[in-house]
Every structure is written in structure tokens, then in C-alpha cells.
Amino acid sequence: MIKTEKVLHLKSSRGRKVRVVREHYLRELVPCYSSLCQAESEGKVLSADVTHYVVPDAGVTRDFMEILEFREIQGLVFTQTACQAVQHSRGRRQYNRLRSLLKDPRHDCVLFANEFQEYSYCPREKGEPQDKWQTRCVYQAAVWYHDHLAGLKPVVMITEDQGAVAEYSSLNCGVYVLSTLEYLRTFWPELQAAHELYGSIAQALRERGNEGTEREFAEHLPAEVLEAGIKSGRYTQGTLNVNKHRAQHEAFVRFDGSSNKNSELDSDVLVWGGKNRNRAVHGDMVAVELLPKGEWRGRTTALTEGQGEEKGEESQGQPMPTGRVVGILQRNWRDYVVTFPPREETQSQGRNSLRILATPWDQRIPKIRISTHQADTLQDHRVIVRLDSWDSTSLYPNGHSVRVLGRAGELETEVQTILIENCIHIAPFSEAQLREMPASSPERPWTVDPAEVVTRRDLRDTHLVFSIDPRGCEDVDDTLSVRSLPPGPQGPRLELGVHIADVTHFVKEGTLTDLEARARATTYYLADRRYDMLPAVLSADVCSLLGGVDRYAMSVMWDLDAQTLQVNRVWYGRTLIRSSYQLYYEQAQALLNGEEAEVPELDHKLSHLIEALETLTQVARHLRAQRDQGGALELEGVEVRAQLDEDKNITALVPRQPLEVHETVAECMIYANHWVARKIQERFPQQALLRHHPPPRQEFFTQLQDSARALGFTIDTRSNKALADSLDQAVDPQDPLVNRLLRVMATQAMSNALYFSTGACPVDQYYHYGLALDRYTHFTSPIRRYADVIVHRLLTAAIAVEEGARPAKASASNKELEEMAQHINNKNRAAQHAQKVSMELFQCLYFRDKDPETAECCDAVIYAIRTNGVLVFIPQYGLKGALYLRNREGQVVRVSQDGRCVWEAGSLQRSLDHVSTTTASGTSTFRLFQHVTVRVSVQTSRCHADTLHLELVSNRAHRAPEPPDRTPRAAPPQGTRGRSQLVQEVVRQAEEALLQAEEKKGRVSELSKEEREFRQSKTPNLYSLLEEVREQALLDLTASARTCATSA
């Protein structure tokens, strides 16, 4: 090592300039991380099979990192100089992004510590400007790289500095200096996305220089002042939440627990108006200062249609703490989808027609100013945009466009929009990932490894294993078995087994597939398609426990007492199984009922199968009863059960109704999850991944209790048992919907179930409120949930420890696991939200194609009262919406004698259980749970998602002219059914339209074909999808809360 000295001029804490001398050690041996290099280097290496290596300079790394993030660009060498420049000028967020890029094995890039290399380091000369020096350093590094690899690879340095290009380009052969644009043109002419992105960033950079000087907002306070203020309690720290319906004015700051020193503030702080919000964007972490009490305001309680600001003061609630934003602690900007305005609007935007104000899809985000040349071509297109900055001199934030999604209103565009807005990034599985997969093709199916057979318990001959899944299901991740054992000392015994696909055998920790699955965290189900967590070869073939083939499994087997079902012994372990029967639900139920079913006879196993199904049903009923004792809540599918109790005749139901066998399977899975949770928590008390469902806060039940009281029911919410019992009693024999709506409201009052690491939570918070279990986790669906994969690994480690073997690798620490749990929770939330939004999208598409005049009238039930309207639930389509009783002109609805509704001037009276309108010609009243008839139409919106608009037609229940089973009284819960039909119809129409468009073009273009392949499941199996959702709803309450929200 050679010691040199660096002289720096730094600013001291008092603002004086200080001369600091730092040592700087140089060495010869600095790893270059290239696989061409002879020297051994550990960790990630650059692949040798690229045509060249790229060295971006400091400026390019700083400004154009988004382009470098393209996975197509390989052989990237970041220099230390460039990284430090990013760290200094762009702050930690950007730097962390660069760091994670360097760590991600999917990107072919490395960091070269050029300043510590003896020959590539060049000291800064006296009076040399910093950027010149940085460019020189990077060039020197590029030259060294080229020489170090003995000229085997050409090295390309990219810079934005034209002077540098001129100065250096001819100095060395083999080292090329290009500008970014030239580089992209020369090497990546086909990477259109990168070119567009480059254009938009460059444009944004150019525009940033010439800003106006007029100040629109107060300056943010410096970070030290904010920190001191938060410590002293003068400012409060929290996350900004913008009210979706009044995005212009209302925002709330929610505290993050610990930081709240101001104990008298227990509610959120209201931030009213744009000036007070001071450039904070939804999701940012901000510091707020409270305003004097005299300026406090209340939140608005009236229903608005997004444009209702004229409502005035009268509809305000209680004054609440109000404040203004004084500084932003952490920006939380993500990618936003915006819509470019049509041409006439662009021109009206002042002299500089290059700048465009685009409206984000998310109403909570302010308009974004974008500089672009493509304004004309991009009219009415949806585009992904990133925010760059928001100066105090500007009314709107500046951004640049990243990628064009497509024309607004097209199905594909809208679905992509939903994905982006929920931060779901799904690229198709890469070559490298697919290479890790075991080979399996129809000609040469995958077979078990004899070496593996020895280590596993072989259940192929001893157990009758079968699966029950939705019809046409490809990814079977759970199978069941049950058999009687020789009687023990206490009497006859049963052996119940749950066998889950052994995904962790194929997906080893740390592999590319594992990383990808971890990033996705779950399989995403949208209304018309799904995005798998694992590649299809695993999820639909090698891991899937298909009938008649040998498969690896993770099993839990209980040795039960046949009478009392007491657990004598539990066995956990890896097994080898061959599923004998792959049943679907209807088939299994038919077998149970002793009906004819098309089940092939296999080695006289059929009678055994029926016997096993019966035993299984018995066991499941027993388990269910046990949980009911504990207070398990039933939140969906309740009417089905009620009908079962009444006539016990399942064939009388609509075929797609939930069957008892659904519950049987679900109950077995809950049982398996529960026992695995117990096992891993016992073995790893500090680092097991469990799932808990915290008890809801009592105040959230107010609406439910009020609504129930209006009908004369009382709801006891003190415990989950009390709640379950009182919900069971709250049945109106006249109207089955009442109970369903009450249950939906109960579900809404609850929080979501969440994953957590046992070390991060006290033991008394492990409880699962909805399932009434003291420990719970997810173990049974590793093909579509990453949490289950982690649990599988934990269980394997637990078994290994018990057998005395030391675990091969230390399992994740509590902290890592907790971070992982947070990540999975976030992704799950995003997945559910995306699913919900996509369902709404399809509803809108469905109604859009209807003629508004002849639009179907349908039945709706009022379930909540607001100041200027009511909230209704439409059982036929399973959707909820607001029904306005007063329009913007101040007119109210009056119901005439024959039930027709007219708008007239009048007033509106709201009370707890009804709302009445008074006009000159009379009064009409709307009560809770009253049936009314509404007409559904679509309110189109150019920039945002379309919304459904409801219009009151009559205050009586809708009598459809159709067959009697469609009338509301007799209507079974058609939510799911109505929705599935709706989705099918929309998909069909969209595909027809697509085909027509293609025919018009006269040829089938390559691109659209690829696009359709990219959609993975071209003809989605809707039935399996919806069953999946339903099953999830039974398994845990998060899902049920969400499905209710969409279905009810």
C-alpha cells in the first residue's frame, strides 16, 4: 500500500472553512470483478459474453441512472468516483437505489473502487473544477480497466460532457468515449424505451435551469431545525394522506407511533388547502406545525362527486387539530401514471408549449409538469412519470416521462395502469431464472431422483392421497389423506395428513428464482389474468401435486383419537407422494352425497376414497365446532350455511355455490397452518414468521351497532365470540341481505391480518382474532405465496435441528424476518388493491357498453346514511356506491305517488336511521335497509378511472320482469356470479375488438402477439380465479375483508 495525502477544504459546523488533511491509501490489488480477470474475486462478477464494458461518468450516473437500470444494458462498471458523486449530490435515497442495483444479481453491474487503485487514481490538481476532475478519474479508470484486461474487451465511457468527448476520445485505442445519446444509438438502437426515457430526462434537465422567481410556497425549513423542532414537540412528524375526494384541499397527517411527543394529539392533523400543504405529496413523511385553535376546522362529511367544493362550511364536522407543513423529512415518490391532455388544452398553456400539465391517474397526486417534444403524439395516452423536483417558485411539481403505456381507455392500458399505480412491477421470467428450473416437457416428464427418495418418507403405497380443488386447477399445492391406524391404548386412532407441494426443494434460498419470488411476494390475481410468483414449469408441473404422478411434498400428519379427535402425536417432514385422485369440489361433494360422479375406478380405491371423504368431513366439522367455541367469525358465505341447515339439500342450490366440501378442505388447511405455526414458534421463539389478526378497535363498530339498532338488533362487540353469536342472531327472516350487510360492516371495522416475526411482537399479540387461534401462519400455498416458502424453510430447519443436525445456514434474524414480513404485507395489500381496482374497471367497462337509456334498473339496499345522500349495496352485481339525494343545484329527490322520482327544490333532513327530503309537494323518507331501485351508468373520466354513477329510479324494490329467481328476495348471493359473468363478457368483447383491429390491419403484427404471450394466461380460468379468492376469504380475514369490499 502506498500512502498519499488528500487535502480537502470542508466547512466546519460553525460555517468556517477548514483545511482538512486526510490520508488516502492506494493499492495495486483492487478487484475488477470481471470474469475475464485471472485473479480470483468473490461475489458478483461481470459476465464475459458481452461485447463491451460500459463506464458511465459521474454526471451520467447522477442524472441518467434510470437508463442504466435497464436490465438489457449489461457489463456496467460503476466507478467509486461516480458513486460518491451520487451520494453527495442526490442524497441517500438515490444512493441506496444505486447500492441495491449493485447488489441485485439480476443486473450485470459492478462497482470498481478506482480511487483506491494505484494506477487508476489521479489526484485533483490545484484549481481543477470538481466535475472535470471526476470525468478525468472515470476516464483513467476506464483506461485502467481496458489495460487490466489486456485489451480483451473494448471499454466505452459515457459522459454528457462534450468537452471530455473531444478531449479523450482519441487518446487510447480500445477505450471509447461517447455521449449517452450516441451510446444508446450505437449499441442499443432497438431499445426504444431507453431512448424515450433519455429524451424525457434530458428535456427535464434542460428545463430545470430556467425557472421563474416568483414564490408560490413558503420555503421548507432546514433539516436541523426540523429535527430540533420535532424533538422539542413544536412540530409533529407523520405521513401525509390526501383525501381522495377532496384532493385539492383536504389532507391528513397520520403519526407514526413513536415520534408523537405531543400526547394530547390523539387524532390526525388536518392540513387544509394547497398553501398549507406546501408541496407535500401523498405519502411523504412531513413535519407539521399546529395552527392556533381559532383556525381549526372540521372534516367534511358530505358525499362529493370529486368536484363538490361549493358545499361550504355547513357540512363540516367537529373542529379538529389543523396544521401546516413546514418541512418534508422524506419524499415518498413512486412512479405515477398520468394522462396527457388533448391538443387544444396544451396550446392554451401559455407561451411555452413544450411544457405540459398532465393529470395523474391517482386523484391524490397534484398535476405534474412535464417537458416533452412528444406532446402531440401522446395526446390522451397514459404515460408513466417520475417526479424530479418541486421548487417553491412553482405551483406544480416537475417530472419526466418514463414509458408510454398506451391510449387511455383501452383495456391493456388500463390494466397496466392499475399495476403501476400499485407498485407492482412484473417482468417476464428471465433466461437465467428459467435455466435454474428442472427440465420437464410433455415428451420427457420430470421424474423423482432416486437419491432423494431415500431421504424422504415414502407414502406412495401406504396412503391414499387425493386433492380437491376448483375444476381445471393447474397448481395443486395441497393434498389430503386420512386413514385409520391400529387401535392404541385409548381406543381406535385416525391418521389425518396434509401434504403440501415442496416448493423449497426446487427454489433454494438465494437463487434467482427465489429472489424474483421474494420480490413479487405473491401471485397477483387480476379480474381477467394472473401473474404467477413462480415460473410455470414449477407452479403448474413439477411442484404441482397432480394426480397419478410422483411428487415431493412437505407433510403434516396427525395421529388422532378416532372418537374425541384428541391429538396424540404430530409428525412433520418431507415425503414422496402420488396423488390418486385429483377431484374438484363438485365431484367430491357428489361422491359424499352418494351420487353418480364421473370418477374412474382405480384399483378398487373408489370405496376407500368415499370413506376417506366422509371421515374427513366428520373431522372438519369437529374442528370447526372447536373454533366456533373459541369465537371464530364467519364473515362470508353465511347464507349458504343457513340454507344448508334448512333443507340439507345441496342440489337445490345454484351449482357454483360454496359447498360443504369447501369448508372441509379449508378447515384442514387452517389446522395444518395452526400446527406448523406452533411448531416453528416453539423451535424459533425469536424468529418465526407467523400471522396475527389484531382485535379491532371498539370505536370502529359504531356504524355497525347503529345500523343494527335501527332494525332492532343488538350487536355485542366485546369479544369475537360475542360478536359471532350476536351476528348469528341478527337475521331478518324477510330479508336475508340484512345479515349479509351487517357481516360486511363488521368485516370493514376490523383491521387486516398481518405477517410478523415472533421476535418483534409480545406473545399476547400472536392471537388471530378472526380464526380464534392463538398461533397461525401460512403454510399451505407455497406456490402462490412467498410467506409459505419462508415457513417451509423454517419448518425444514426446525426438523433438522430436532434430528440433531446443525442447520446448514443460519436462518434469518428477527430483524431481517420482520423486514421481510413488512415487505410481504405491503405486496399483499398492493395485490388486493390491484385486484379490487381491476374488478371495478371491469364493472365500468361492462356498464359502459350498455345503452344509458335502456340501462338496467336493479335492486339496491341502503346501508348507510350521509348528509346529502345514502350509500347503497347492489346485490346483483355485488357493488357498492353512493346515491345522491341532493344534486349540485341544491335540488332534492322527491318520490311521487307511483314511486317515480323527480328532482325538486327542497331541503334534506338527516337522522340516525333515515334521511328524508322535504319539498313543496311532500316529504319522502329513506330508511336504512330499505330496498330501492337504481339505474347504473358510467361516469367517464379522461384522466382517472371511470366510476359508476347511481341514479334513483324508484323507492321500491326492483321487480324484474325476468324469471322469479332473479328477484331480490329469493336471490341467492349473486355477487360472485354476477361479477364473473361480467368479467367474461368484457374480456370477450375486448378480445373481439382486438381481433377486429388486427384483421383491419390485414396482418398479425409480431408485437401484439408477444404482448399477448406476456399476459401469461390468455384465456383466464375465471372460475378457478374466483374460487381462489373465495378460498382465501375463508382462510384469512384480510382477504375476506377485501373481497367483501368488492363483492358487497
Next chain:
Amino acid sequence: MAGVELLSDQGYRLDGRKATELRKVQARMGVFAQADGSAYIEQGNTKALAVVYGPHEVRMSRSKTLHDRAVINCQYSMATFSTAERKRRPHGDRKSTEMSLHLKQTFEAAVLTNLYPRSQIDIYVKILQSDGGNYSACVNAATLAVIDAGIPMRDYVCACTAGFVDETPLADLCHAEESGGGTSLALALLPRGGHIALLQMDARLHQDHLETLMEAAMTACKGVSKVLDQVVRQHLQEVSALTGE
């Protein structure tokens, strides 16, 4: 200083060293002829001068005299020009008194004081340039000076600091790393026997990490001792060549 990254993902520290590498150590013995022993040391940019007088009879108050061994008197000071901002450093401020005391304790453990009853040994140390690890530079310089004075010691006393960043122990911290807010542990070691003469740490550290941190500091001390040993041997050769033996 939350923004400074003390240890990069590639394992480099701010100045380009790896976690276990020491700064460059250069030393000379016998820099002043007037004193009984003297030495100058540079550990990176930390530069220290040590001077030893004695053993001689006790010149302080008689009551301090010890009848079975020698008294060690240490004085530590920093030059006004040793830091980036010039500062007057009066004698006897708290920091230097404490440092003097630490030095005294260290050398009482190392010097064979019982060979010189009723006498006194003076050690004066001055920091000429400060860049982290002042204590260890002082100890190392004083050791060389004591050897130069010909006072018998049990072993070299070698000192080094170690810090703890991102679960990794760092050896021989520089000023930027010390002021970064992390843990810093100073350790003086008698390397041959592995005896610890002094261990000092002010910051908080999880007890699980203490073991590894001490291990790192001891390894660093052993590295320092090798350098010092070389310096002593070279000095001896030079001196013996001069005297013609």
C-alpha cells in the same frame, strides 16, 4: 454525520484501507540528545513526540517517594497547531489530565519499577498532529523513548484503537472514523504475554460484540509491536555501527 459511509459494500474504509489494515507507521528513536530517551512516531497523520528523563531521584515533594519502586510521572499535551482549527490548549485541562493518568497507569504496568526504588521516571509526550488514535500514538512513542532511555520493561507496550461499524470491527481508526459516532475502544497490550495493560471505551456496545472487538484490537496491537520491534532493532544497528562495535 449520518451520511458518511464508514465501510463501503466492497469493504473499503474512507481512506482506502480494509477493515483490519493499520495505518502506515513510521518511527525514529533517539531524536534528542539532551534527554535520556526520546522517540518520534507517525501513525498515519497522527504524529507524536515522546521524551523520557530518569530514573533520577524524586524531585517532587518528598512525600511522593515510594520506597519499593520508582514513581512514574507522565505529562501529555497537544500542540496548538495539531488540529485543523488552532486552539490554545492550557496545561492541566481535563482531557490531558485524564490522558496523562492513562499513560501513567499503562507504564506502571510495563516498566520494571521495582528495580529503581526511591526514584522517579518522567515521560513527556506531545501530539504534534492529531488524526485519531492520540492515545495509542502516545503509548507507542513513549515505549520507544523508554527503550531508548535504557529502562528495563517487561515487554513493549503497544496500543491501538478499534471501532465497530456494520457488525465489522475496524482496526486503527482515523479521525473521521472516530468522530463518526461509532464505538471506539483503545487497548494497550504487552504482546508477548498477551497481557492487557489498559483498556478504555466510552461508547455503548452490545456485550456480544465486545469479544470480537477486543480480538481485533489485540491483533492490531500485535501488528504495531512488529513494527516497533523492527524500529528498535534498526536503531540498535545504527547506534552500534556508530560506536564501532
